[in-house]
Amino acid sequence: MNDPKLQAGTLPVLRFALDRSVLIAFGCIVLMLLGGALYSREFLSPEYLLQQLQISAFLGIIASGAMMVILIGHIDLSIPWTVTLGAMMATAVAGWYGEIGSAIAIPVGVLCGAFVGFLNGLGVAYLRLPSMIFTLGMNAVVQGLMVLHTGGFAPQDHATDAMHFLAVGRPIFGVPNALFIWIIVGGFITYLLTRTAFGRRVYAVGNRETAAYLSGVNTNAVIILCFVLSGAAAAFAGVLLAGYSTKAYQAMGDPYLLPAIAAVVLGGTNILGGRGNYLGTIAGVVLITLLQSILAVMQMPEAGRQIIYGVVILVMLLGYGRGEIDRK
């Protein structure tokens, strides 16, 4: 601080600067692959790696939205049934309206998710209800609606060709389409966070909402938009998952809540908001996917797998959570 001069060409700020948690996450990925390779050489084959990235893509898209909400210091617990909602509405619309239905299936699914996110945002921003409770309630409401929907209208539940193509197709050099979609979604989120005024406001709200408000930031709009992105991302992932497993079914989003939030936090995003970058989220997503895959390959009983999975996440959080939490 003794040097008052500013260097003429001060380096532009790198939001992607590798912080400790991102390094740890990538380190763990490498360790896991090497450990897996000792068990079977298959773990290093391109085929296996591409397969893992394809599976990662679904979680990655969900985590992208979850990250936006976590960055503003809130949480979205309505992810599971928003995923299911996206899948079910997309397949249902395809069934109801034939040709046109198939064409608008994907946007309709995403819009339904965005609408749930919008309601979440309204509740958190204007009614000032804690997001933990509000989104949990919203999750239950959506679940109820979906049960009614499937029971009452017997809608079509199998995916359209387009959905199937986007989820499992590999037309370009054998690289899965899902991976490209994740790259597009990730690029979009990165662009929002680092190259727009909106991104700057997201970090500001997450750090200190009062100060952001007093600086003229429309904090309620920022909160709502983050929840909309989260809902839209979850529903879009639901659409792809329906394509991947060829049909939409009840509770298909349930296994994604913990992994999505864990991936974001393992990637170094502060659970209290205000800090984190997308590179970390990528690392977190790949890490979680690999962990699940390796545990599955090792043919361990389900109970043991769940225990190891949970313990590994907790241990990692302990490992680098300390410096991050004492801030507020």
Add this chain to the structure above:
Amino acid sequence: MPDALPILEMKHVSKRYGGIAALNEVDFVAYPGEIHAILGENGAGKSTLIKIAAGVTDPSEGELYVEGKRVDFRNPTEAMAAGVVCVFQELSLLPDLTVADNLSIVAPPMRAGLIDAGAQRERARRLLAEIGCDDIHPLELVRNLPLSRRQMVEIAKALAKRPKLLILDEATSALTAADVERVYTIIRRLRSEGVSILYVSHRMHEIAALADCATVFRNGRRIETFRIGERSMSAIVQMMIGREMTHHYPDKPPANPGAPVALSARNLSWGQQLRDISLDVRKGEIVGLGGLDGQGQRSLLFALFGVLKGVSGSVDVLGKPLRLSGPRSAMRAQLPIALIPEDRKTEGLMLPMNIRDNISLASLSKFQKGLRFDRNSEHTAVEKIIKGLNIKITELAAAVSTLSGGNQQKVVLAKWLMTHPGIILLNDPTRGIDVGTKQEVYRLLRDLADSGVAVLFYSTDYAELIGCCDRVLVMYDGRVTRELAGLELNERNIIETALNVNDKEQAA
């Protein structure tokens, strides 16, 4: 009564925070059966004295004696055990519990290992009757009581500890007239029972009516202790003044009554905090807000910025009505308004974020051009303002938390200057920053005013108000009680008005 053994005696007590002495080698004695008023302006050391007596903080140096015995309080509980009980301004009651629960919160009457609710209720009834508040039901939730009654419960809670020394810190400021009378009665009764009472109040007439003796503090030192009646009001005010003028202030230009009125407020009221306030600030003028801390100055600035809900009255900018709907509408006024808030750590800055992000936060939309955020012009603008304000930084990417207090405050100023405001509201902007930066802030405010900006400036430092402002509005109890300008603008007048001692009272 100086022959009796003092209840509390302090010898050479000092308290330092960092390099600054809040109390400096103070000797202080309180005798039984005496009401002892503690006087002094903001930051004179009154609250530090009380906190040390009540065991809330430790003295850096010096000794405490209670009834002749050396004591060393580690916490308020030990002080209470020794008979020193304090009623603080900040209420210590738990709003969701009943009055009876609150009164017996530390040691409730027990039966068979459980709280004896009946005995607890009976105890509450007795304690409330003692202070003349039989109308408060012991099973009422504290939340449902009006502020004045809560303060009475607070006093009942203190009395339940059977104090030998009772400290009342602004205890009557929240009370209704009827409750004030009750408190007077209680205090006089306690005096006749031999209790010693330390009474902190800014209401001079209360002190004249109630106290036996008074001690004046200034700059952390005890100036004088005297019997009430020995000194005139004007002599007491004189004792409270007397800080040396250590700063150099920019010259003031001659008043320009022809300049257009930039900001004008009419009949602003907000609950108990703002009462019917009207004021005008002209272009090129620095108007100060004075008075004791907490007389509504902070709320007034927030009200003008549109942050408070339910404000009545109107605010005009250049004669056009301003919608008081929030910062964004204030920032879009014909003369954009800026507010430099009081607490830079929670209201002014995002401490973990970097300097650039903090400075450009209020002007982000200027750099967002369609889908493209123009980072180059942002960078140029930020660098320019950092140079202009002489903010000492190593790199733009450093977190604001790494800067010194003075430089942090400059970052807040930079953020708002970047919005090119025509009206600047400042809430005690020089609190806790170094002397050098203070001078720079004074210079900056004068330069801004010379360029036509209207400045409304609240400060707890009277010398600063006198040195910087063209006019000062002194507030008391949510009202602007007096406007001082020209030769009238001196420390004596500010303190007299701040304490609400008017000339008539003085003459009497």
